[in-house]
Amino acid sequence: MHSPVLVLKDSLKRESGTKVHHANIQASKAVADIIRTTLGPRSMLKMLLDASGGIVVTNDGNAILRELDVAHPAAKSMIELSRTQDEEVGDGTTSVIVLAGEMLHVAEEFINKNYHPTVICRAYNKALEDAVAVLDTIAMPIDANDRATVLGLVKSCIGTKFTSQFGDLLADLAIDATTTVGVDLGQGLREVDIKKYIKVEKVPGGQLEDSRVLKGVMFNKDVVAPGKMRRKIVNPRIILLDSPLEYKKGENQTNAELVKEEDWGVMLKIEEDYIENLCMQIVKFKPDLVITEKGLSDLACHYLSKAGVSAIRRLRKTDNNRIAKACGAVIVNRPDELQESDVGTGAGLFEVKKIGDEFFAFIVDCKDPKACTVLLRGASKDLLNEVERNLQDAMSVARNIIKNPKLVPGGGATELTVSATLKQKSSSIEGIEKWPYEAAAIAFEAIPRTLAQNCGVNVIRTMTALQGKV
Known part of the structure; x- marks a missing residue:
């Protein structure tokens, strides 16, 4: 066996x-x-x-x-x-x-x-x-276009929550945010992607009543060179990039053989010319603000500030997508592929403000934003976390009403x-x-x-x- x-x-x-x-x-x-x-x-x-x-x-x-x-x-x-x-x-x-x-x-x-x-x-x-x-x-x-009806429904959802004591505030925020990002697909269908295009930014301090839905986006960043670059621009032309504005570093085991002393200077000149060329390709579209998800070298910062362009670097991909939706820009992978149609002109104001100890960049007053930021203010982090959870529920209910208006x-x-x-x-x-x-x-x-x-x-x-x- x-x-x-x-x-x-x-x-x-x-x-x-x-x-x-x-x-x-x-x-x-x-x-x-x-x-x-x-x-x-x-x-x-x-x-x-x-x-x-x-x-x-x-x-x-x-x-x-x-x-x-x-x-x-x-x-x-x-x-x-x-x-x-x-x-x-x-x-x-x-x-x-x-x-x-x-x-x-x-x-x-x-x-x-x-x-x-x-x-x-x-x-x-x-x-x-x-x-x-x-x-x-x-x-x-129910009529999804009747704000009073929808407000009552969303209020009933958060009536069991901690934030019910604040009345209509959270329901108003949820309805404003969801109606902002709603996209008509035709044939009476609407898509509301609250996960991608609504960002909740929690800033401790102030009253909860100070919370509001921005007609645009905000993010926790400042311009690269605050002394040289503008922090407030009306009707900015915005270029969004997904590429670094710095010299490419060599891969592993890269060797460069320098025969003469002047060769070192030539290498540095090549780097400078490469950066200058990148910046000139951007500057010829006359942007007021350049935002990139990757790095931005000091030399690129110099060329951009010299041309009167403000720059922000190392932005999250999700934030970049929201800015694109808000101001009508297209995220470009290489500066030499830029076209006039890629420049975002839908924003009314770019401004950097200090809230508490940190700087926040605002791109607001957009013409037809399809993304938004909900700014929440409150006494403590624990309170804000619970308010955010309740707001997410309220926004989901508002989205469900838009998609299937039945009660x-x-x-x-x-x-x-x-x-x-x-x-x-x-x-x-x-x-x-x-x-x-x-x-x-x-x-x-x-x-x-x-x-x-x-x-x-x-x-x-x-x-x-x-x-x-x-």
Whole structure:
């Protein structure tokens, strides 16, 4: 007989069957229980220590779960679920975890009764299809162009957040930012890329009421030579580069053999001529401001300042893309490929201002900006971080309204409607899938129940009283 072939390590432990199902459900319920108290307008904030030792104070489900260090695969899947919700929808990260935890909790009873997991999943998929159909029937169409309506919707989203105490401020910022970067694709479709084209710049100090949406962009940079270059330019002509304005350094093991003493001077002259040639190619387009993502040598700085051109170097790629969208410029890879159409003329003002201890460059008053910066002011970094998280949720909701202008009731009303409708439909389902389907309907009650508990209401007593009246 052949000796057995070892595929896995001897020390490896493999589990299977019902025991693993229960372990996965318990792990998922543990994750849901962590953030259960952060749901709704009466929710509590959680105070966490992040990996770098900083403090995070938030009731945003995704922000809390992001800081958790979990080893269990099912718990990790729950955290990924929250992250996906945050990426795709922007809000409802806590609700989705509470609902998922409850769905698994009600499934545990069927695992104990030896139901096969595929049967439970099939019933859940049926319930999902029916739930989406119910949502379509109760959804109300809204006018995305009516600012008052959209403002009310965005306010309802941040009403459960820490920043609800600041009233309309954050909702106004979110709507202004999303309408600025919205692009018409034709056929009634609009694209709103809040991740690429809206930058939130947090500057500690000042009042939160000083926050505003800039009609353009700002970034944490100063001109290369503050004494020689202009810090304020009205209607600037802007050139954006993705190439260095400095002499190329030799690659590894580059050798240069100098025979005569004059050869050294010739080498330096070649370098200077190369830089001068680059600068002259730029200067002939009469720009007021040159921004490059790469380096800019002292010699290039000299030639540009001599021509009256302000320059900024080592800018982030993302910031450069936003400037291009705001002022209508095209990012060029080589100065010799520059054309007049690449020069950005859409900006009304370039200005460098000092806020606190740092210099910030503003390119504002743009004619038709398709990118913007939200400037947030506040007392402390922790406050600003939480305001930013709430603002991201508000902007995501504003984007969703623009993309799909429909509204369903909140406060657990929608979940109760779905639950009641699914319970009615469960009587018409035949076979073994009837019971998991009904359990899925009951699981939807988790959201209103959690909301009531977080308000300090005794759920059982209230439901008993309501049933007595009925």
